[in-house]
Amino acid sequence: DIQMTQSPSTLSASVGDRVTITCRASQSISSWLAWYQQKPGKAPKLLIYKASSLESGVPSRFSGSGSGTEFTLTISSLQPDDFATYYCQQYNSYGRWTFGQGTKVEIK
Amino acid sequence: QVQLVESGGGVVQPGGSLRLSCAASGFTFSSYGMHWVRQAPGKGLEWVAFIRYDGSNKYYADSVKGRFTISRDNSKNTLYLQMNSLRAEDTAVYYCAKDMDYGDSVFDYWGQGTLVTVSS
Numbered sequence: 001d002i003q004m005t006q007s008p009s010t011l012s013a014s015v016g017d018r019v020t021i022t023c024r025a026s027q028s029i030s031s032w033l034a035w036y037q038q039k040p041g042k043a044p045k046l047l048i049y050k051a052s053s054l055e056s057g058v059p060s061r062f063s064g065s066g067s068g069t070e071f072t073l074t075i076s077s078l079q080p081d082d083f084a085t086y087y088c089q090q091y092n093s094y095g096r097w098t099f100g101q102g103t104k105v106e107i108k
Numbered sequence: 109q110v111q112l113v114e115s116g117g118g119v120v121q122p123g124g125s126l127r128l129s130c131a132a133s134g135f136t137f138s139s140y141g142m143h144w145v146r147q148a149p150g151k152g153l154e155w156v157a158f159i160r161y162d163g164s165n166k167y168y169a170d171s172v173k174g175r176f177t178i179s180r181d182n183s184k185n186t187l188y189l190q191m192n193s194l195r196a197e198d199t200a201v202y203y204c205a206k207d208m209d210y211g212d213s214v215f216d217y218w219g220q221g222t223l224v225t226v227s228s
Contacts (some may be wrong), residue, residue: 001170034214036153043203043218044153050212087153091213095167097143097155 002090006100012108019075023088028068030061033093035064035073038102039084047086048073060103075105083107109136110217112204117222124194124226130187130204130219138162138182141207143215144189146200146224154200157189158207167205172198 003026013019026083031051036044046055048064051071061076075082088100114126132141144156156180158167166178177190187204201223205215 034212036215038153043220044215045218046208046214046216049208049214049216053212055216089153089214094213095158097158097213099153099155102152 001098002029002093002098003088004098004100006086006088006103008103009101010104010106012106013078014108015080016026017076017078017108019078019082019105021073021086021088021105022070023066023073023100025069025090025092029090029092031067032090033055033064033066034041034089035062035089036089037082037084038087044087078105089096110206112206112217112219114202114204114219114222116134117224119225119227120194121228122195122226125190125192125196125225128189128191128202128204128222131190132185132187132204132206135179135206135217137185140209141213142178142180142187143205143207144178144187145203145205145215145218146198147203147221148197149198151200156202159187161209167214191224194224196226198224199226200224 005024033051035048038044052064085104111133114132115178117159143158175193179188201221203221204218204219
């Protein structure tokens with residue numbers, strides 16, 4: 001299976017900061033990568049798919065980039081509603097979907 | 109609007125069985141693949157199973173293969189997960205999720221989840 005590794009595991013930041021989360025794949029996944037946001041006690045929410053396509057209704061301060069094995073999720077100006085855990089997910093291998101271990105964005 | 113509502117979770121002894129259901133509305137259920145994804149307490153997300161829109165193909169994570177069965181009833185707009193030979197490590201919140209399809213196999217809508225606890 002393709003392994004997904006996120007860094008950092010935890011990130012402390014302040015409102016207004018620019019935040020970047022990295023996701024690395026154990027082998028090339030082209031651009032078949034998605035990002036999700038999850039708040040405590042809630043279901044995950046799709047933010048980005050195909051590495052850089054913004055899901056409808058998601059604020060434009062969220063952006064994704066990368067291809068092959070290295071990807072990033074950037075929040076251009078962190079808002080109070082953005083403190084959450086973020087997961088990357090690969091879908092290059094149909095029938096073998098895998099997630100990263102998550103990155104928790106905390107208030108500094 | 110799209111709604112996915114899971115039910116059927118609860119406490120079960122190791123070795124026992126449980127069937128989860130996911131009632132779908134707000135979209136043409138019979139046109140989309142569907143997934144089950146789980147999350148153990150305090151842990152990350154783990155994909156569990158997928159079924160194509162017409163039930164013709166099913167895929168499972170290695171951790172549940174041979175014990176769990178995914179199925180669907182398109183006439184009832186309902187997705188199922190039959191879980192047998194349950195183990196303590198199956199304890200998790202189970203989410204059903206709709207596949208975006210059309211080339212992007214990502215999870216664009218999720219239910220609220222149902223908790224399964226395997227304990228004696």
